[in-house]
Amino acid sequence: MYSNSKKISTMLAIIMTVSMMLFSLSACSTAEDTETVLTITKDDVSKSLTMSDIKELPAVECSSYFMNSSGEIMGPFNAKGAPLTELCNLAGGMDSNDAARVIAKDGYSMTISQKRITNSDFTTFDVNSGSEIEHGDLTVILAYEQDGEPIDPTTDGPLRVMVVGDETEVTEGHWWVKWIENIDIVLLERPWEVTLEGAITEVMDHDTFKSEANPGHHGISWKDGQGRSWEGMALWYLVANVDDENTQRGSFNEELADQGYEVQLIAADGYTVTFSSEEIKDNNDLIIAYNMNGEPVGEKYWPLRLVGKGLEKNQMVGQIARVKLVFP
Secondary structure, three states: OHHHHHHHHHHHHHHHHHHHHHHHHHHHHHHHHHOEEEEEEEOOEEEEEEHHHHHOOOOEEEEEEEEOOOOOEEEEEEEEEEEHHHHHHOOOOOOOOEEEEEEEOOOOEEEEEHHHHHOOOOOEEEOOOOOEEOOOOOEEEEEEEEOOEEOOOOOOOOOEEEEEOOOOEEEEHHHOOOOEEEEEEEEOOOOOEEEEEOOOEEEEEHHHHHHHOOOOOOEEEEEOOOOOEEEEEEHHHHHHOOOOOOOOOOOOOHHHHHHOOEEEEEEOOOOEEEEEHHHHOOOOOOEEEEEEOOEEOOOOOOOOEEEOOOOOHHHOOEOEEEEEEEOO
């Protein structure tokens, strides 16, 4: 009798365990089927997607790398995800005047133009040497798997932007935005660029500038006496990109600055304001601003203006087109 009772108890325990497992699997499946993980918006069109919806789209699987802001190559990341263009098509798609603004759950955002995506217009580096190289076709994806597993939502996921291509190519890490929850298809802002001249020359476009000036990256804001909030990045950070031949982003050469050189901010009409390297070193009060009160600086100053605490009015040069280092 006791033996039969024990067998029945064991069988009941097994049945309960299996039932709980099935319930758990069912709950997971239901959550994946019904929970919105991404919202895509264009004008008055809004599309909510579950993870199952995203996985039904054509998938790209690729092994790729990115270079972080310290110049370190991270990866490889064996990723799987849906092309950004396929996702945008669900809300009406993009044309050459549009851009996709990807927005993370912490508010960090990145705007990627349709032209950049279509033309694979990203800077790439060799995975072995770290040197800048010509690239092939690159695809911007919203990845949902890494190394065969769902991307951990506590670290990078469940959705993350990745720029993938040939396995030997490395792209810049600021494009790899994590925790994506929204994609807004917006009209492309009037494109602009600023030329940085020093030991090397870099032409920085507006997408890259805004990415590096993002509050979650190297962004700085300053409120003037009229209560206007100016947003941008420190002048020293731009100088750091070209003050020597080290291509590591933001690697400011302090030894060279101590030796002394001039930094010229040159407007489109030729108006020039000059600072010494000692003045800009470790100085977060000299800000190259691209936004005022959350919008592009007005036509009077567009696209960039120098602002900051302690500056005279004639030093706050606008319409900045070039930053030039003049060495002795």
